[in-house]
Amino acid sequence: MPKIKNPNVLVGFNLADDAGVYKIRNDLALVQTVDFFPPVVDDPYDFGAIAAANALSDIYAMGGKPLSALNIVGYPPQSLSLSVLDEILRGGADKAQEADVAIIGGHTIKTKEPIYGMAVTGTIHPDKIVTNATAKVGDSLVLTKPLGIGIITTAIKKEQVEGKWVAEAVKIMTFLNKSASEAMLSVGINACTDITGYGLLGHLCELVQASKVGAKIFLSKVPVIDFAWELAKRKIVPGGTLANLSFIEQKVDWEGEITEEAKLILSDAQTSGGLLISVPKEKEKKLLDRLISKGVPNPVVIGEIVEDRRCRIQVKN
Numbered sequence: 001m002p003k004i005k006n007p008n009v010l011v012g013f014n015l016a017d018d019a020g021v022y023k024i025r026n027d028l029a030l031v032q033t034v035d036f037f038p039p040v041v042d043d044p045y046d047f048g049a050i051a052a053a054n055a056l057s058d059i060y061a062m063g064g065k066p067l068s069a070l071n072i073v074g075y076p077p078q079s080l081s082l083s084v085l086d087e088i089l090r091g092g093a094d095k096a097q098e099a100d101v102a103i104i105g106g107h108t109i110k111t112k113e114p115i116y117g118m119a120v121t122g123t124i125h126p127d128k129i130v131t132n133a134t135a136k137v138g139d140s141l142v143l144t145k146p147l148g149i150g151i152i153t154t155a156i157k158k159e160q161v162e163g164k165w166v167a168e169a170v171k172i173m174t175f176l177n178k179s180a181s182e183a184m185l186s187v188g189i190n191a192c193t194d195i196t197g198y199g200l201l202g203h204l205c206e207l208v209q210a211s212k213v214g215a216k217i218f219l220s221k222v223p224v225i226d227f228a229w230e231l232a233k234r235k236i237v238p239g240g241t242l243a244n245l246s247f248i249e250q251k252v253d254w255e256g257e258i259t260e261e262a263k264l265i266l267s268d269a270q271t272s273g274g275l276l277i278s279v280p281k282e283k284e285k286k287l288l289d290r291l292i293s294k295g296v297p298n299p300v301v302i303g304e305i306v307e308d309r310r311c312r313i314q315v316k317n
């Protein structure tokens with residue numbers, strides 16, 4: 001892609017941040033993102049809701065307010081009844097309504113398997129953009145959702161997981177990052193990103209490189225969906241998670257005994273994962289309290305930002 005020269009582009013693709021930001025006035029900018037994918041669960045309504053929550057997440061990670069969305073749909077009308085598509089769109093519409101986002105259009109093409117997602121537009125004040133490039137040494141790292149989503153959804157495809165874990169994963173994926181975003185904005189934090197396809201370590205790597213710092217993660221504090229441990233031991237993991245781990249290993253120092261399954265979970269490709277928030281140590285408690293009072297079930301401090309010009313990540317037990 002050619003380099004962006006337009007001065008109104010405050011955040012572009014070259015920055016590896018969550019969403020693009022385009023200034024339209026000194027006190028107003030657009031924040032835009034797009035996300036879509038094939039089904040990660042069997043239930044079409046849940047799939048629609050997950051895809052919508054996931055698409056909105058990048059706006060929340062930037063501290064923006066999503067306003068409108070366009071549906072992006074691929075569908076195989078020969079092999080699947082249109083009532084399934086109705087359910088997917090209903091799931092997306094309900095989630096958008098929960099987020100107070102108006103779906104104002106969309107586009108559908110025929111594809112071999114269903115695809116659903118959204119292009120989302122929101123607004124943000126140009127001076128209040130939350131990027132992944134401003135984490136400071138001494139910050140605490142707070143994660144707002146447990147890991148293991150990619151592993152669980154892979155097990156769903158292989159029919160290796162019970163309904164209660166599917167329900168747990170759906171609950172996590174459909175939970176909007178809206179309340180977490182509002183909490184962090186009200187407290188004032190240094191940096192944020194959401195955890196999606198590159199996993200915790202991949203997105204943290206982008207954050208430390210953009211911020212020119214290092215990070216220390218305490219494995220024992222990282223929240224994980226219980227059953228994902230068992231699946232990781234049995235090597236039931238997505239291809240994306242394996243690719244993430246082989247990419248990230250050169251940037252991570254494993255201290256002490258870190259098991260292969262722990263490495264896989266920390267690299268697990270998430271769909272609609274939580275926010276990873278870099279908050280000044282003295283505001284850590286205030287942020288956790290605010291997250292909980294806003295209804296975020298289990299926000300956890302998983303590590304801290306340290307000084308490191310090589311931008312490496314240390315993982316300890």
Ligand code: CO
Nearest residue numbers: 018058194196
């Ligand atoms: Co993102």
Ligand code: CO
Nearest residue numbers: 033034035058
């Ligand atoms: Co995205």
Ligand code: CO
Nearest residue numbers: 105106107108
């Ligand atoms: Co048209």
